[in-house]
Amino acid sequence: MTPILIQNARVLGGDPQDILIDDGVIVALGAGLRPEGEHSSVDATGLIALPGLVDLHTHLREPGREDAETVETGTKAAARGGFTAVHAMANTDPVADTAGVVEQVWRLGREAGHADVRPVGAVTIGLKGERLAELGAMAESAAGVRVFSDDGLCVHDAQLMRRALEYVKAFDGVIAQHAQEPRLTEGAQMNEGELSGRLGLRGWPCVAEEAIVARDVLLAAHVGSRVHICHLSTKGSVEIVRLAKERGLPVTAEVTPHHLLLTDELVAGYDPRYKVNPPLRTAEDVAALREALADGTIDIVATDHAPHPVEAKDCEWDAAAFGMLGLETALSVVQHTMVDTGLLDWAGVADRLSFAPARIGRCDTGDVPHGRPVAAGEPANLTLVDPSTTTTIDPSTSASLSRNTPYEGMKLPGTVVATFLRGRPTHSITAGTTGGHA
Numbered sequence: 212m213t214p215i216l217i218q219n220a221r222v223l224g225g226d227p228q229d230i231l232i233d234d235g236v237i238v239a240l241g242a243g244l245r246p247e248g249e250h251s252s253v254d255a256t257g258l259i260a261l262p263g264l265v266d267l268h269t270h271l272r273e274p275g276r277e278d279a280e281t282v283e284t285g286t287k288a289a290a291r292g293g294f295t296a297v298h299a300m301a302n303t304d305p306v307a308d309t310a311g312v313v314e315q316v317w318r319l320g321r322e323a324g325h326a327d328v329r330p331v332g333a334v335t336i337g338l339k340g341e342r343l344a345e346l347g348a349m350a351e352s353a354a355g356v357r358v359f360s361d362d363g364l365c366v367h368d369a370q371l372m373r374r375a376l377e378y379v380k381a382f383d384g385v386i387a388q389h390a391q392e393p394r395l396t397e398g399a400q401m402n403e404g405e406l407s408g409r410l411g412l413r414g415w416p417c418v419a420e421e422a423i424v425a426r427d428v429l430l431a432a433h434v435g436s437r438v439h440i441c442h443l444s445t446k447g448s449v450e451i452v453r454l455a456k457e458r459g460l461p462v463t464a465e466v467t468p469h470h471l472l473l474t475d476e477l478v479a480g481y482d483p484r485y486k487v488n489p490p491l492r493t494a495e496d497v498a499a500l501r502e503a504l505a506d507g508t509i510d511i512v513a514t515d516h517a518p519h520p521v522e523a524k525d526c527e528w529d530a531a532a533f534g535m536l537g538l539e540t541a542l543s544v545v546q547h548t549m550v551d552t553g554l555l556d557w558a559g560v561a562d563r564l565s566f567a568p569a570r571i572g573r574c575d576t577g578d579v580p581h582g583r584p585v586a587a588g589e590p591a592n593l594t595l596v597d598p599s600t601t602t603t604i605d606p607s608t609s610a611s612l613s614r615n616t617p618y619e620g621m622k623l624p625g626t627v628v629a630t631f632l633r634g635r636p637t638h639s640i641t642a643g644t645t646g647g648h649a
C-alpha cells in the first residue's frame with residue numbers, strides 16, 4: 212500500500228495537523244508534512260480525526276439469524292459508523308458459549324475485514340442462567356475473549372454472578388451485565404409510569420434495573436473483580452454507579468445513543484421501532500444520563516446495535532422484538548446530544564467511544580490494539596468526521612440487513628467521511644455517494 216497523507220485534520224478537535232500513514236501505522240503527525248516519495252493525499256480540511264471507534268455492545272446475529280444481520284453486513288455498518296472494532300454479543304444461535312463458536316465469529320470478522328470482531332462469551336451455558344460456560348477456554352482461544360455477557364438476559368442468580376466474577380478475575384476479564392430483575396419485568400412492554408398506565412402496556416419499573424446494578428457493584432467489590440453495566444437507562448442507576456465509583460469500586464457503565472436522545476413518549480403511537488430493552492425512559496432520565504456521560508460516571512457509549520428482520524418489527528407492539536439499529540447513527544446522535552449541547556468536546560468523544568471501551572474490553576493492547584492515541588508509532592485506526600453536515604436518516608441506505616432504526620426521517624448532524632483500519636480504508640465517502648445513512 213502506498214503511504215497516505217491525511218492533510219489538515221483536527222485531531223481530537225484540536226488544531227489542524229497532517230497525519231502520515233505507512234504500512235498500517237501512523238508514522239508522522241504534524242503541521243505541513245511534506246513526505247518524499249509516492250503517496251496519496253486526503254484533504255481533511257474541516258474534518259475531525261478520531262481514533263477508530265470501539266463498540267463494546269453489538270449484535271451481529273451470526274451464527275443463526277443471518278436474515279437479520281451477518282458478520283459481513285454488521286461490520287460493514289460498523290465501518291460506516293466510524294468503528295474499527297466491535298464486541299459481538301453472545302446471544303446467537305448457537306450461543307457463543309464455547310471456544311469453538313467464539314473462534315468462528317472471530318474468524319468471520321477477519322475474513323470480512325471491515326472491522327475487528329471481538330466476540331463476547333456467554334456467562335452461562337445456552338444463556339440459561341444455570342451453569343457457567345467455559346469462560347477460561349473462551350479466554351484462551353484465538354478469540355481471546357475478555358468480555359462475558361448473557362446480554363438479552365440478566366445473570367439474575369446472585370451465586371452464579373459471584374462465581375462468574377471470581378472466574379474472570381484470573382485473566383482480567385469483565386462481566387457485562389444486562390441489569391434486569393426478571394421477576395419485576397414479567398411481560399413488561401415499556402417504561403413503568405403514568406404513560407404505561409394510559410397506553411395499557413405492562414410497565415417496566417426502574418427498580419428492576421437498579422436492584423441488579425446495586426447488587427452487582429456490591430458483588431464486584433466483594434470479589435474484587437470487574438463488572439460492567441450494559442445500557443444504563445435510569446437516573447437511579449446513575450446515582451448507584453456514581454456512589455460506587457466514589458467508593459472506588461470496580462464498576463464501569465455504558466449508555467446507548469438511543470437512551471441519550473429518545474424518551475418513552477414516543478411509545479404513545481405504538482410504533483414498535485421504539486420498542487427496546489431496556490425501555491426508553493423519561494426526559495429526566497435522559498438528562499441524568501447525559502450529565503453522567505459528561506462527568507465520567509458513565510464511562511462509554513455503546514450502540515447495542517440490535518438488528519431485527521422486518522417481520523419482527525412491522526407488527527403489533529406486543530408481538531414485536533426488542534431492539535434498534537445503532538452502528539451507523541451512533542456518532543451523529545452523540546454529536547447531537549453531547550457535542551452540540553456543549554456537554555462533551557471531541558476529545559471527550561474519543562474517550563467515550565474509543566479509548567475507554569477499548570480499555571474495558573482489554574483490546575487496547577495485544578497484536579491488533581484499538582483505542583490507542585492518535586500518535587506516531589500507533590496503528591492507523593482512524594475515523595474522519597465532518598461535523599458541519601446534516602443528514603436526514605434514510606434506512607434504505609443502511610449497510611445493515613435490517614431496517615429498524617428509530618431515527619428514520621430525523622435530521623442528525625455529522626457524517627463519518629472515512630474510516631481506516633490499520634491504514635486501510637474500510638469506509639470512505641467519495642463524490643456522489645454522500646447522503647442518507649441509517
Ligand SMILES: NC(=O)N[C@@H](CC(=O)O)C(=O)O
Binds near residue numbers: 515
Ligand atoms: N436491546 C434489545 O432490545 N435487544 C437486544 C438484547 C439486549 O441488548 O438486551 C437484542 O438482542 O435484540
Ligand SMILES: [Zn+2]
Binds near residue numbers: 442
Ligand atoms: Zn441487554
Ligand SMILES: [Zn+2]
Binds near residue numbers: 268300362363517
Ligand atoms: Zn444488547
